[in-house]
Amino acid sequence: MSQRPHAIVTGGAGFVGSHLVDSLLSDGFKVTSLDNFGSGRTKNLKHIESERFTSINHDVREPFPDVGDVDYIFHFASRASPKDFASHAVEIALTNSQGTKHALECSREHDARALIASTSEVYGNPEENPQTETYNGNVNIRGLRAPYDESKRFSEALAVAYEKKHEMDIRTVRIFNTYGPRMDPNDGRVIPNFLSQAIRGDDLTIYGDGSQTRSFCYVSDLIGGIRTISDAPAAVASGEVFNVGNTQEITIQELADVILDLVDTGSGVTYQSLPQDDPEVRRPDISKISSELDWEPSISLRTGLERTIPHFEERLEGD
Known part of the structure; x- marks a missing residue:
């Protein structure tokens, strides 16, 4: 080397x-x-x-x-x-x-x-x-x-x-x-979608009933x-x-509630049909990297979102 x-x-x-x-x-x-x-x-x-x-x-x-x-x-x-x-x-x-x-x-x-x-x-x-x-x-x-x-x-x-x-x-x-910062507001995944909609004052779109889970x-x-x-x-x-990844599992409905609490917005929530093959659950088992390499995440969802929101506000103001 x-x-x-x-x-x-x-x-x-x-x-x-x-x-x-x-x-x-x-x-x-x-x-x-x-x-x-x-x-x-x-x-x-x-x-x-x-x-x-x-x-x-x-x-x-x-x-x-x-x-x-x-x-x-x-x-x-x-x-x-x-x-x-x-x-x-x-x-x-x-x-x-x-x-x-x-x-x-x-x-x-x-x-x-x-x-x-x-x-x-x-x-x-x-x-x-x-x-x-x-x-x-x-x-x-x-x-x-x-x-x-x-x-x-x-x-x-x-x-x-x-x-x-x-x-x-x-x-x-x-x-x-x-x-996090530098993520495209038009990315199409749930956090960019929710943040962009909340900042614009649009209703947050939940696909399905919001009971599906993710870990962010x-x-x-x-x-x-x-x-x-x-x-x-x-x-x-x-x-x-x-x-x-992060092992803190949260439903999409709960994620919408957190974002509506963090963003100063009048947005509500609307529901649409679930896309094809959209996973019902998604949470990593990180015991391998934790035990073998001594790594674990440390940033909570609320803290991470608080750090991310200003980036989305800046990007959307420039669009």
Whole structure:
């Protein structure tokens, strides 16, 4: 490894990717972001003034450009918004298949440690709660969410194949629902939807009866988990997959009540039919990363929302 480690972050201009870039730079890394700005935003990187940072407009469905020696690869490129699953289905599927292949090939060429971003969506509409890393999921392979869900499952399978064939150091993180500053107000997931509607004074839209549950992780906690996995010794983490998320489970109705309490708004609540394959429950079992790597989230939902609301107010004022 070089004296100052060099990390590639794919999707570095995205919501999670840009926070990861900040974390790496703060720890002295040289960082190269590869992003085609399909869903990432240049504004997410505008605050960075470090000479150790380079942003390259690149689509990971193509082989990676030569950026010199590489020590770490964080593969976080992919649209993750449910509203994109139909309109960008092919792009999403190929980003998580061809893009993962190119990330792993770059890792193999440079003998670099790779961290692959997977998702709780690999569990589909789970029949066990909470979900453990050994649970294989309940996914509709021909449904509206399939291009994302199944391509993420394939990316994990490809990572395992590379790790075994080439004896590489590859780790995988399954990311559960995350929120925080830099999230797109039009993302389509429930917290951006609710916050945007409340700030605009529109009624909050609950799909179904609101009894379905989610667990929400503040972005700084997520980044801490990601870094914990990437920094762990190979003997502990190489070839492993870890859930990262918050275990505090809440119904969608309860989430709406919390947001209406935090935002100064006259909004009410309306109900619409539940979308196809929308999970009834979603909560991570984090006992593996907690026991093996000593990581747990620390930011409560109310605290995280209080930190997030000003970002949404600023973004929506600018729209």
